[in-house]
Amino acid sequence: xxxxxxxxxxxxxxxxxxxxxxxxxxxxxxxxxxxxxxxxxxxxxxxxxxxxxxxxxxxxxxxxxxxxxxxxxxxxxxxxxxxxxxxxxxxxxxxxxxxxxxxxxxxxxxxxxxxxxxxxxxxxxxxxxxxxxxxxxxxxxxxxxxxxxxxxxxxxxxxxxxxxxxxxxxxxxxxxxxxxxxxxxxxxxxxxxxxxxxxxxxxxxxxxxxxxxxxxxxxxxxxxxxxxxxxxxxxxxxxxxxxxxxxxxxxxxxxxxxxxxxxxxxxxxxxxxxxxxxxxxxxxxxxxxxxxxxxxxxxxxxxxxxxxxxxxxxxxxxxxxxxxxxxxxxxxxxxxxxxxxxxxxxxxxxxxxxxxxxxxxxxxxxxxxxxxxxxxxxxxxxxxxxx
Numbered sequence: 151x152x153x154x155x156x157x158x159x160x161x162x163x164x165x166x167x168x169x170x171x172x173x174x175x176x177x178x179x180x181x182x183x184x185x186x187x188x189x190x191x192x193x194x195x196x197x198x199x200x201x202x203x204x205x206x207x208x209x210x211x212x213x214x215x216x217x218x219x220x221x222x223x224x225x226x227x228x229x230x231x232x233x234x235x236x237x238x239x240x241x242x243x244x245x246x247x248x249x250x251x252x253x254x255x256x257x258x259x260x261x262x263x264x265x266x267x268x269x270x271x272x273x274x275x276x277x278x279x280x281x282x283x284x285x286x287x288x289x290x291x292x293x294x295x296x297x298x299x300x301x302x303x304x305x306x307x308x309x310x311x312x313x314x315x316x317x318x319x320x321x322x323x324x325x326x327x328x329x330x331x332x333x334x335x336x337x338x339x340x341x342x343x344x345x346x347x348x349x350x351x352x353x354x355x356x357x358x359x360x361x362x363x364x365x366x367x368x369x370x371x372x373x374x375x376x377x378x379x380x381x382x383x384x385x386x387x388x389x390x391x392x393x394x395x396x397x398x399x400x401x402x403x404x405x406x407x408x409x410x411x412x413x414x415x416x417x418x419x420x421x422x423x424x425x426x427x428x429x430x431x432x433x434x435x436x437x438x439x440x441x442x443x444x445x446x447x448x449x450x451x452x453x454x455x456x457x458x459x460x461x462x463x464x465x466x467x468x469x470x471x472x473x474x475x476x477x478x479x480x481x482x483x484x485x486x487x488x489x490x491x492x493x494x495x496x497x498x499x500x501x502x503x504x505x506x507x508x509x510x511x512x513x514x515x516x517x518x519x520x521x522x523x524x525x526x527x528x529x530x531x532x533x534x535x536x537x
Contacts, residue, residue: 192537193451193470198477201504202226202244202255203527208234208519210526211242211255212506214486215275215418217315222248224488225315226504227293228528229273232257237523239271241295245316259295259310259320267326268297268308276353276418279491281360282311284323284387289313291491292384293320294327294365296350303337304330304348307367309384315491323387328352328380331371338371346371351416355493357423361385364460364493366398368415375415376400381460399459402466406434406448420487420495421456427498428456431485431505434471438480441511442522445481448473449505451533453498470533472505477529479507481522488530504530 203211213229224246229239241259246252259275262268274296282289289311298305307328310320330348332338338346347370354365366379378395403412417432430453433446451469458464474480488502489495508514509525516522 191535194534194536195470195472195476195503195531196534198529198531201246201528201530202228202252204230204255205527208521208524210237210523211528212526213274213484214504214506214528215277216486216488216502216504217277217279217491218488219491225277226528227258227275227277229275230255230257235519239273241272241275241293243316253316256318258318259293259322261297262322264300267299267306268322270298270300272297272308274351277315277491278354278356278363278493279359280356280363280384282384282387283361284311284321286388287321289321291315291317292354292363294352294354296352298348298350303345305350306330307349307352307365309387327390328365328367328392331369340372347375353418355419355421355489357381359492364419364421366417366419368417370415375413377414377417379459396462399454399462399464400466401464402454402468403432403450403452404468406436416484418486420489420493420498420501422495422498423456425498426456427453428459429453429487429495429498429501430466431487431501431503433483438510441514441516442481442508445483445508445510445522447481449482449485449503451501451503469499472503472531477505477507477531480510481508482506483508500533500535502530502532504528 209231211228211230215227217225226244228242230242240257242255243258244252244255259272261272276294279291282292290313293310295308296305297308306326309327310322312320328349349367349369351368354363357364361384363382363384369378377398380393380395400413405412412435414432417430420429431451434448434450437443449472452466454464454466483506485505506526508522514520514522
């Protein structure tokens with residue numbers, strides 16, 4: 151089981167009473183129909199389409215990172231497991247041509263050798279272009295990812311490079327780019343017997359189309375669960391040293407029932423520097439209590455001024471909440487924003503969202519070929535303004 155990876159969903163759980171409305175049936179599970187907040191400009195989520203899945207197999211595909219080229223070609227990077235029934239994460243690539251045809255999914259980044267710091271899972275890709283150098287070799291593309299090792303609970307962040315978005319293999323930076331947020335060896339113990347999740351779920355954008363990168367990521371430690379960000383200079387990895395991160399502002403984020411403030415994790419970002427905007431797609435808390443309780447029911451698209459974000463200030467504006475009644479699935483999670491190769495978005499107020507769906511109990515159960523994970527497929531939809 152992917153206990154290290156999925157434990158972040160448990161850490162994102164808020165203990166509170168959910169105000170449930172009556173929902174229609176979809177996928178065998180009751181849905182929560184969440185209305186738009188009062189007075190909000192109306193957006194719709196349209197043109198929903200299934201993009202990829204390992205169909206009729208005990209395999210999963212989720213955590214999409216999307217690069218769209220100027221000719222309309224889409225490069226889809228995502229997390230999957232090579233062997234049926236075995237939950238070990240690899241990063242996969244699929245190229246989707248403008249006519250809709252796809253290449254065969256291929257594993258392009260795998261866990262390291264036994265005993266290495268990344269020998270368990272490799273997941274949560276985020277791919278951008280720029281100008282990077284490592285060991286005297288120049289690279290055009292960087293891929294950030296979550297990884298972990300056997301024998302410990304925590305996660306860390308790595309990075310790999312290539313000179314082609316279709317590369318069969320990416321060259322890994324040999325150590326953690328962002329390490330666990332505590333100094334001592336081994337796990338960080340929490341009160342009650344738990345352990346800290348560490349750092350992971352990176353999302354990167356280029357700030358100058360070269361080596362300056364804005365990297366956001368989830369932290370789960372003794373201080374709680376949150377998103378932090380850092381501005382990194384990756385123009386030469388041979389001289390790279392970690393920099394201090396800052397906590398992302400959470401003002402404006404509200405929970406599932408619109409009754410209180412929310413926090414977030416596991417989010418993807420895109421920027422429009424010309425219009426001074428940053429766009430985020432995030433999970434909405436709290437989680438449901440039925441299986442799979444580690445997956446969110448709804449996602450939300452938010453935006454704010456980019457300069458405010460970089461000062462850990464500002465207030466997030468809610469654009470749309472992507473709920474089960476819109477998608478037809480009881481779980482909607484692990485989303486990514488369609489971006490160009492630098493992490494930039496063409497229409498910041500009408501983003502294209504790639505998201506992962508899952509079935510829920512009673513259609514799935516935590517055993518054998520019935521795991522919810524085997525129903526993880528990747529869809530996409532378009533956010534459009536209607537008033």
